[in-house]
Amino acid sequence: MDISDYKQRFDQRIKQKLSKSELEALKVEYLGRKGIIRQLFSTLAGLSSLDKKKVGQQINEFKFYIEQKLSELNSKLVEPTQEFFDPSLPKIKIKKGSLHPITYAVEEISSIFSKISFVRMSYNEVEWEFYSFSALNIPADHPARDDVETFFLDYPEDKKYGHLILSPHTSSGQVREMLRLKQPPVRMINIAKCYRPNWDTTHTPMFHQFEGLCIDKGINITHLKGTIDYFVKQYFGENRQIRLRPYDFRFTEPSFEIDISCAVCSGTGIYNEEKCRVCKSGWLELGGSGMVHPYVLRSGGIDPDIYSGWAFGFGIERVFLMKEGLQVDDLRVFYSGDLRFLSEF
Numbered sequence: 001m002d003i004s005d006y007k008q009r010f011d012q013r014i015k016q017k018l019s020k021s022e023l024e025a026l027k028v029e030y031l032g033r034k035g036i037i038r039q040l041f042s043t044l045a046g047l048s049s050l051d052k053k054k055v056g057q058q059i060n061e062f063k064f065y066i067e068q069k070l071s072e073l074n075s076k077l078v079e080p081t082q083e084f085f086d087p088s089l090p091k092i093k094i095k096k097g098s099l100h101p102i103t104y105a106v107e108e109i110s111s112i113f114s115k116i117s118f119v120r121m122s123y124n125e126v127e128w129e130f131y132s133f134s135a136l137n138i139p140a141d142h143p144a145r146d147d148v149e150t151f152f153l154d155y156p157e158d159k160k161y162g163h164l165i166l167s168p169h170t171s172s173g174q175v176r177e178m179l180r181l182k183q184p185p186v187r188m189i190n191i192a193k194c195y196r197p198n199w200d201t202t203h204t205p206m207f208h209q210f211e212g213l214c215i216d217k218g219i220n221i222t223h224l225k226g227t228i229d230y231f232v233k234q235y236f237g238e239n240r241q242i243r244l245r246p247y248d249f250r251f252t253e254p255s256f257e258i259d260i261s262c263a264v265c266s267g268t269g270i271y272n273e274e275k276c277r278v279c280k281s282g283w284l285e286l287g288g289s290g291m292v293h294p295y296v297l298r299s300g301g302i303d304p305d306i307y308s309g310w311a312f313g314f315g316i317e318r319v320f321l322m323k324e325g326l327q328v329d330d331l332r333v334f335y336s337g338d339l340r341f342l343s344e345f
Helices: 003-015 020-031 036-046 049-076 101-114 172-181 221-235 294-299 316-321 331-335
Strands: 119-121 126-128 164-166 186-195 206-216 242-247 252-261 283-292 308-315
Touching: 003 020, 003 036, 003 049, 020 036, 020 049, 036 049, 101 119, 101 186, 101 206, 101 221, 101 316, 172 186, 172 206, 172 294, 206 221, 206 283, 206 316, 221 242, 221 252, 221 283, 221 308, 242 283, 252 308, 283 294, 283 316, 308 316, 316 331
Parallel strands: 119 186
Antiparallel strands: 126 164, 186 206, 206 308, 242 252, 252 283, 283 308
């Protein structure tokens, strides 16, 4: 048996310009289960012991030669590409994304309050009725606890904590923070998502709130007003003013709505010699606040005869819209996914 004939035919084949698929087919032809090498080994059965050893060695050498050559050819093979590429061309500029405007607002608000030693917290988005209502002095028959005002979850009721709900406000963080610290002083800014079944130009089912809570000995309304005034001037500008307007909240006593002077008419209510179309009175509602109700302090394990505190709750989307120059008239645009709007920030 002359192996050199097979080797010569193989060399002739690999001199041709072969593609990757043709190389693979050649490998199968020579090294496959029914390939030429296997056929050569099968002929050894009819040879003498001496010839069998000699020819077997030649076949093994031929096999190694084939494997080596195919490997070399495969490593040198470059598949043709249909795409033209010129390395001298300038690179394509990739557009950079940006954070969501609400994220910018959260970061700015957090920074402002960190400068006066408020600790940033974020409490549960899924909450028990107890922390959202009962511990905040909101009775069982209060309208806020109806299913048209709050998202109730399909989950077994707990005897102590009631039903599970999607947190309707960040105020539940007040009691949780008091229970966590166990002892004043408390200086917390709680920023989290809230959920209510509302959908119009000024409401979305999911929104963000930030809750301020300060508890210590001798805390009074002047501290509340001073803190809010500091925030407003830092966030909106030195020219903006605030006022506290009496209101009724179950978890604070006394309670106040906080208004901020309108940026369009500078708090006068008149713009271009007409009634301001934005505020109509010179003031815009910012959020709710007040002195923490003694009942809420007791729910958090704090003695109201020794300690007092204040709290406020503002909607971040609403606060963001009150910045000068935005002129956004529909809150829902924040969650529309419209890049024409979001790219402005």
